[in-house]
Each structure stands twice: as structure tokens, then as C-alpha cells.
Amino acid sequence: MAATPPEKGAYKDYPSETPANFKPVHDAFDYESRDVMIPMRDGVKLHTVILVPKGAKNAGMLFTRTPYDATEMTSAIESGHLAMAVSHDDDASDVLVQDGYIRVVQDVRGKYGSEGDYVMNRPLHGPLNPTPVDDSTDAYDTIDWLVKHVPESNGRVAILGISYDGFEPLMAIVHPHPALKAAVPMNPMVDGWMGDDWFHNGAFRQQNLEYIYEQTASRKNHYKWWKNYADDYQFFLEGGSAGAIAKAYGMEQLGFWNKVVAHPAYDTFWSQQAVDKILGREPVSVPTMLVASLWDQEDIYGAFAVYKAMAPHDNAHKLFLVAGPWFHGQEVGDGSSLGAVRFGSDTALYFRQNILRPFLAHYLKDAPAETAPVNAYITGQNRWETALAWPVAPGGDVRLVPEADHSLKVAGASTPAQGDAGTVEYVSDPAHPVPYRPRPVGPMAGQGWQHWLTSDQREAASRPDVATFTSPVLTEAVQISGEPRVHLVASTTGTDADWVVKVIDVYPDQVPTQPEMGGYELGVSMDIFRGRYREGFETAKPIAANTALPYDFVLPNANHVFLPGHRIMVQIQSSWFPLYDRNPQKFVPNIFLAQPADYVPATQKITTGAGGTTIDLPLGRKA
Ligand code: PG9
Numbered sequence: 001m002a003a004t005p006p007e008k009g010a011y012k013d014y015p016s017e018t019p020a021n022f023k024p025v026h027d028a029f030d031y032e033s034r035d036v037m038i039p040m041r042d043g044v045k046l047h048t049v050i051l052v053p054k055g056a057k058n059a060g061m062l063f064t065r066t067p068y069d070a071t072e073m074t075s076a077i078e079s080g081h082l083a084m085a086v087s088h089d090d091d092a093s094d095v096l097v098q099d100g101y102i103r104v105v106q107d108v109r110g111k112y113g114s115e116g117d118y119v120m121n122r123p124l125h126g127p128l129n130p131t132p133v134d135d136s137t138d139a140y141d142t143i144d145w146l147v148k149h150v151p152e153s154n155g156r157v158a159i160l161g162i163s164y165d166g167f168e169p170l171m172a173i174v175h176p177h178p179a180l181k182a183a184v185p186m187n188p189m190v191d192g193w194m195g196d197d198w199f200h201n202g203a204f205r206q207q208n209l210e211y212i213y214e215q216t217a218s219r220k221n222h223y224k225w226w227k228n229y230a231d232d233y234q235f236f237l238e239g240g241s242a243g244a245i246a247k248a249y250g251m252e253q254l255g256f257w258n259k260v261v262a263h264p265a266y267d268t269f270w271s272q273q274a275v276d277k278i279l280g281r282e283p284v285s286v287p288t289m290l291v292a293s294l295w296d297q298e299d300i301y302g303a304f305a306v307y308k309a310m311a312p313h314d315n316a317h318k319l320f321l322v323a324g325p326w327f328h329g330q331e332v333g334d335g336s337s338l339g340a341v342r343f344g345s346d347t348a349l350y351f352r353q354n355i356l357r358p359f360l361a362h363y364l365k366d367a368p369a370e371t372a373p374v375n376a377y378i379t380g381q382n383r384w385e386t387a388l389a390w391p392v393a394p395g396g397d398v399r400l401v402p403e404a405d406h407s408l409k410v411a412g413a414s415t416p417a418q419g420d421a422g423t424v425e426y427v428s429d430p431a432h433p434v435p436y437r438p439r440p441v442g443p444m445a446g447q448g449w450q451h452w453l454t455s456d457q458r459e460a461a462s463r464p465d466v467a468t469f470t471s472p473v474l475t476e477a478v479q480i481s482g483e484p485r486v487h488l489v490a491s492t493t494g495t496d497a498d499w500v501v502k503v504i505d506v507y508p509d510q511v512p513t514q515p516e517m518g519g520y521e522l523g524v525s526m527d528i529f530r531g532r533y534r535e536g537f538e539t540a541k542p543i544a545a546n547t548a549l550p551y552d553f554v555l556p557n558a559n560h561v562f563l564p565g566h567r568i569m570v571q572i573q574s575s576w577f578p579l580y581d582r583n584p585q586k587f588v589p590n591i592f593l594a595q596p597a598d599y600v601p602a603t604q605k606i607t608t609g610a611g612g613t614t615i616d617l618p619l620g621r622k623a
Pocket residue numbers: 121162163164165189197211298299
């Protein structure tokens with residue numbers, strides 16, 4: 001019999017120094033890490049990391065489902081201390097460690113260590129998803145497995161996470177597992193078209209091309225976005241339409257991108273997966289704390305939208321809302337300041353220790369109930385308030401009326417506008433769009449991106465293509481809570497147009513306690529509206545040129561006090577670049593496919609004064 005040939009490159013007399021299967025020794029760790037593959041109902045196994053503090057008994061489990069790499073999230077620092085291992089963990093690791101919870105992080109299907117196919121924000125089983133599985137069933141099956149296989153647990157699970165990981169708790173509370181005792185969706189992605197990651201009111205957030213590319217080109221995000229520019233403004237300007245740029249990167253190979261291009265309007269592809277609409281039809285059976293950031297540069301819409309949809313049928317008082325003065329996800333970091341804006345104390349630490357911690361302890365450990373239904377931070381005044389419901393509004397509005405002389409009248413909503421009807425005009429040129437933050441514009445990462453919603457709007461006010469209206473100096477505080485409502489009346493020489501409306505707090509010219517805030521123009525609530533959806537989001541329609549037409553939409557929620565000595569400003573412009581793709585201003589059926597010749601300058605005329613543009617600010621509760 002012939003001898004078995006040696007394995008290629010292996011020499012019996014000179015063996016490898018690397019063992020075939022090394023077993024790390026972690027006896028000195030203060031936790032045990034278990035790496036498991038949990039079977040789902042369709043046989044697909046999901047990679048799950050379970051971190052159990054040594055000596056844990058009867059402990060609650062804090063569960064996160066993520067497309068961002070469970071292994072990375074649970075091994076931030078090489079250390080035997082759990083607190084270090086989860087220190088990059090974006091889900092309030094201090095609370096997790098202090099209260100002795102078991103930490104569970106799972107890769108969603110199709111990402112990193114998990115089997116199965118990846119679909120972006122996989123819609124629930126139904127018209128958009130013919131398979132028997134979705135993020136709700138995967139959460140259910142995982143929780144079912146966890147309560148049977150983690151003997152140190154007390155059989156109670158809370159699911160929490162930020163952004164995409166915040167969308168997951170919302171999926172888990174649809175037909176929830178009975179062991180799911182609490183959910184904390186933080187800055188959740190809820191409606192990608194209406195006001196979260198992909199579009200705002202129909203305007204495409206093209207800096208997300210990078211995200212779509214890296215997230216969907218491979219299971220483990222191997223393919224990295226690349227650019228030959230330092231300034232995204234230049235990159236997107238030279239690249240043409242978002243569709244043209246995507247094509248140049250081979251993105252037609254990516255399933256999700258093709259769906260985005262095929263669904264530029266708010267058709268059933270978007271409305272049927274809008275999580276607020278889904279949860280509006282569900283009972284509120286799991287105690288749920290929605291966490292919103294008032295300057296959320298990614299998902300400013302979702303948490304409030306879900307609250308609005310669920311609150312009317314929250315008969316058993318299981319719904320909670322927290323609104324903090326943060327960028328996207330800042331609540332798990334340092335919340336002492338945001339860009340130039342200082343809060344005088346760590347608002348994120350306050351949230352974690354005084355709002356989140358007792359909430360989790362109540363539902364996972366039977367600690368006394370301490371959490372108010374609504375905890376909202378009042379920006380401008382820098383203090384938390386509690387309330388029974390959101391918005392914290394006693395009713396009534398303050399109406400802002402832009403005037404032809406660029407002044408802004410501040411009146412009661414029922415007061416008819418007095419100034420003469422007039423117009424203010426500017427030329428919007430797609431060859432010179434208005435930057436959304438100072439150039440060079442960095443990518444969707446880093447501090448510039450995190451802080452941009454608080455950046456000084458003086459930059460924009462000094463451009464001729466931004467219409468600016470300023471109130472007199474306020475003699476008393478104006479406190480607002482909720483969504484400003486825009487009734488813009490405007491004409492354009494084009495057949496399509498974008499309208500960006502910003503409500504701004506103008507600081508006094510000199511601020512002795514913080515000189516760099518002198519004259520600062522702080523955006524309090526700002527958004528974009530794509531004019532082709534004036535008559536409805538489902539279908540794009542050309543705009544009648546040279547005709548004053550109404551555009552009605554709401555701006556993101558605010559909870560702010562304009563202090564005496566400050567002024568209120570409204571800015572209106574027709575581009576917010578390069579975050580939002582340029583509107584060609586000549587109507588084309590699908591802007592992703594716009595050609596260079598379609599981009600034309602247009603003269604925009606805002607109707608001011610009586611019968612013209614108004615912005616209604618919902619009044620908040622007076623201090
Ligand atoms: N805002 C990010 C995201 C969520 C969902 C889809 C796409 C992007 C995130 O931070 O996870």
C-alpha cells in the first residue's frame with residue numbers, strides 16, 4: 001500500500017509552529033465570551049456573541065442586532081475587563097457593566113459572521129418580502145434560544161441599539177417574544193424616504209452612496225469607497241447626477257441601489273416598509289423607550305414618527321420618549337457640548353444614569369418605576385423637562401411671516417399677516433449650489449459630519465442665493481416644542497425646484513460667557529422639500545413655471561427657547577449640497593438619470609407678507 005502523501009507544504013520532521021486549533025486561555029477575564037451560531041426557523045444560523053460577567057446569576061440580557069460586526073462591537077480593546085471590551089459598544093456600555101447585565105450582540109442575516117442573505121433594513125414578511133423570515137422573526141428566534149441556553153440569565157431580555165441597530169428593536173416589538181421585556185430604539189431608522197437616511201421629503205442624500213457601496217458590496221464590507229478628491233463638494237459637482245456617480249462605481253451590481261433608483265418617489269416600496277406605519281397598527285405590548293436626538297444628522301425623523309404613531313393607542317402607558325440635545329448617537333458618548341453649543345453639563349451621562357438605567361432596571365430587575373413618559377431637553381435654556389406627552393405644548397402657535405424687506409414678523413398664528421404682499425427673489429444655479437456646511441466638505445464620518453446641523457448659518461446668510469429674514473430682537477422668551485409647519489408660497493422659472501427652509505436662533509452680537517457665540521446663527525429646525533412632490537409624495541409632477549404656488553411641509557421636531565436678546569431668523573434656499581443631490585430645476589421623470597444639460601439656473605421668488613409664506617412654530621410650555 002502506498003504511503004499517504006504528506007499534505008502539501010507540511011513536513012513531518014519539521015512541523016508548523018502554529019497549532020491547527022489554538023484555544024485561548026481567558027481565566028483572568030472578568031467575563032466569559034461565547035461565540036455561537038443560533039439557528040433560525042429557516043435553518044440559517046446567525047452569529048452571536050454572548051458576554052457573561054463571571055459569577056452572573058439571574059441577570060437580565062441586553063441584546064443588540066447589528067449589520068456592523070458583532071465581533072468588533074464586543075472586542076473593542078484587548079482586555080480581560082468587560083468594561084473595556086465593550087467600550088466601543090455604541091449601546092451605553094457603562095449602564096451595561098454597572099448593572100451586571102449579560103451582553104448579547106448578533107450579526108443580522110447576511111452580514112459578517114451570520115449566514116443567509118442580506119437585504120437593507122429587510123422589510124417584514126409581506127408584499128416586499130416573500131420569504132418566511134425577517135428581522136422580527138430573527139429577533140424572536142434568537143430570544144427564544146437565549147432564554148433556553150444562557151443559564152446565568154433571568155429569562156428577561158431588553159433589545160437596544162442606535163440607528164440601524166435602533167431599527168432592530170422596532171422590528172423585535174412586532175409580534176414580540178414573551179421574554180422581551182423592554183426595547184430601546186435610539187435614533188432609529190424608520191422611514192428612509194420621508195426623513196431618515198436615504199431621502200428627506202424626496203431629496204436624495206447622495207453622500208450615502210458610500211454607505212450603500214460598502215455595506216452591500218460584500219458580507220464583510222471589504223470594498224471601500226474611494227475618491228480622488230478632498231472635498232465632497234467638488235467630487236459631487238464634477239460627478240453629475242447621483243445615478244451617474246453610482247454607475248462610475250459599478251453600483252448597478254448592488255441590489256439595494258437598483259431599488260433606490262427604481263423608486264425615487266414615495267411609492268409602496270417605501271410606504272409599506274415605513275416602520276411608523278407598521279407600528280401604528282400594532283398594540284404597544286413591550287415597554288419601549290424611543291430616544292431621539294434634536295440635532296440628528298442621520299435619522300432625525302424616526303423616533304418622533306414612531307412615537308406619534310404609537311402614542312394614540314398606548315393605553316397601558318408602555319411608551320416613553322427621550323429627546324436630547326445630541327447628534328446621531330451622542331447619547332452614548334459625551335453630551336456636554338455639540339459643536340460650538342455648550343450645555344453646561346454632560347446631558348448624555350444624565351440620560352444614561354437617570355433615564356435609561358432606571359428604565360432597564362425596572363423591566364429587567366424589578367427596580368421601582370421612575371421614568372417619566374417624556375424626558376425632553378430644552379435647548380437654549382439648557383435643562384431637562386418631563387411631561388406626560390410629546391410635544392410639550394400647551395397649544396397655540398407663533399407665526400413667522402417673512403417680509404419683502406427681509407424682516408420677519410413674529411405674531412400669533414391667528415393674527416392675519418399685516419405687511420404688504422411682496423416678493424424676495426434669488427437665482428438658484430445648479431453649477432454653484434449652496435454648501436450645507438463649510439467647505440471642504442468631508443465625508444459622512446468624523447466631527448464635521450456629526451456637528452453640521454449646529455454649524456453657523458452666517459456662512460449661508462452671506463450668499464446671494466439664500467433669502468434671509470430676521471425678526472427684531474426678542475424682548476421675551478419664545479419657547480417652542482414640536483414640528484414647525486411651513487407654508488411656503490413661491491414661484492420658479494424652472495419646472496422643478498428644491499426648497500430648504502431653516503428656523504434659526506440668532507445669538508446677540510456679543511456673548512460675554514462664550515465670545516465665539518457672538519452673532520452665531522444656530523439652526524433649530526431645518527429641512528429640504530423637493531418641489532415635484534408638492535401635490536403628493538407618491539407621484540412626481542412638473543411645477544408650473546412662473547406661478548406662485550403653495551408648498552406645505554413640516555420641519556423636524558425642536559424643543560427650544562429663543563431667549564430675550566436673541567432674534568429669530570428664517571433662511572430659504574434651493575440647494576443643500578452635496579448632502580442632497582442637486583435638483584436639475586428642469587423637470588425630468590427620474591433625477592437619478594438627469595443629464596448634464598438638464599441642470600439649469602432658475603429664478604425663485606418667495607411670496608412675502610399678507611397671503612404669502614408663513615412658518616408656524618408650536619408653542620412649548622413656559623418655564
Ligand atoms: N444611519 C445609519 C443607517 C441606518 C439604516 C440604514 C442606513 C444607514 C446608521 O448609523 O446605522
